[in-house]
Amino acid sequence: MLQLQGVGYAYRLNGRQVRVLQGVTHTFERGSFSSLRAPSGSGKTTLLNLLGLLDTPTEGRYLVEGRDTRHLTDAQKSSLRARTFGFLFQNFRLIPTRTVLENVTLALDISAQGPKRAQREAALRALEQVGLAGRAEHVPPELSGGEAQRVAFARALVRQPEVLLADEPTGNLDAANRDRLLDLISAFHARGGTVVMVTHDDVAAARATHPLRLEALMPAAATPLPVARAAARG
Numbered sequence: 728m729l730q731l732q733g734v735g736y737a738y739r740l741n742g743r744q745v746r747v748l749q750g751v752t753h754t755f756e757r758g759s760f761s762s763l764r765a766p767s768g769s770g771k772t773t774l775l776n777l778l779g780l781l782d783t784p785t786e787g788r789y790l791v792e793g794r795d796t797r798h799l800t801d802a803q804k805s806s807l808r809a810r811t812f813g814f815l816f817q818n819f820r821l822i823p824t825r826t827v828l829e830n831v832t833l834a835l836d837i838s839a840q841g842p843k844r845a846q847r848e849a850a851l852r853a854l855e856q857v858g859l860a861g862r863a864e865h866v867p868p869e870l871s872g873g874e875a876q877r878v879a880f881a882r883a884l885v886r887q888p889e890v891l892l893a894d895e896p897t898g899n900l901d902a903a904n905r906d907r908l909l910d911l912i913s914a915f916h917a918r919g920g921t922v923v924m925v926t927h928d929d930v931a932a933a934r935a936t937h938p939l940r941l942e943a944l945m946p947a948a949a950t951p952l953p954v955a956r957a958a959a960r961g
């Protein structure tokens with residue numbers, strides 16, 4: 728479903744190119760649950776951004792359901808992103824001044840899905856699934872970390888995406904909240920969802936059907952260099 732073919736990415740830093748990923752080749756099959764582990768700074772977040780169409784590879788091809796994303800316009804990319812992907816981040820990324828319900832509803836609003844009342848009902852259903860419908864009118868600063876991440880999960884899934892892209896989603900949670908979140912992610916997977924989860928956590932990685940290491944997705948010669956060395960070499 729998600730095919731990376733020789734994908735590379737280089738950031739521009741002070742007029743120089745800093746290569747972060749090179750030759751990444753891998754297919755994430757529909758319905759798989761992959762965990763992705765790699766040394767800090769080696770490009771895991773960059774890879775998630777490429778997978779989620781938030782960024783575009785500077786080398787190689789990336790196909791989503793067989794469609795070569797190089798040929799998509801920005802509008803087509805946005806629409807494919809909204810339909811296909813839900814995102815979950817380590818630091819939740821909720822809007823602190825909007826209620827829990829608004830935070831979830833906004834995900835539907837941005838992709839213009841349905842009338843306002845239907846959006847509100849869908850958001851409430853998503854909050855019920857994570858056990859937080861009773862907190863709908865609270866604002867994020869009133870939530871615990873575990874609750875905030877479950878709201879972020881509801882926001883990620885309210886559009887019913889096929890793929891969940893998660894970047895260290897348990898990084899800021901204690902063991903009980905980590906397990907509760909992992910149960911939600913596993914349930915999404917059991918319903919047929921595809922998961923790609925960056926994690927350093929062995930407990931989280933153990934939930935995956937496909938535990939991966941970033942280095943194994945790249946040809947040996949292209950194993951990422953620490954950025955300082957890469958920059959020094961130009």
Ligand SMILES: Nc1ncnc2c1ncn2[C@@H]1O[C@H](COP(=O)(O)OP(=O)(O)OP(=O)(O)O)[C@@H](O)[C@H]1O
Nearest residue numbers: 738739740747766767768769770771772773774954
């Ligand atoms: N906007 C940017 N401009 C320049 N370089 C960047 C930019 N974003 C990231 N980088 C560089 O690319 C490298 C890979 O970053 P990325 O965030 O993908 O790594 P990571 O493996 O997710 O790291 P971590 O595990 O620490 O979160 C980093 O070392 C960073 O220096």
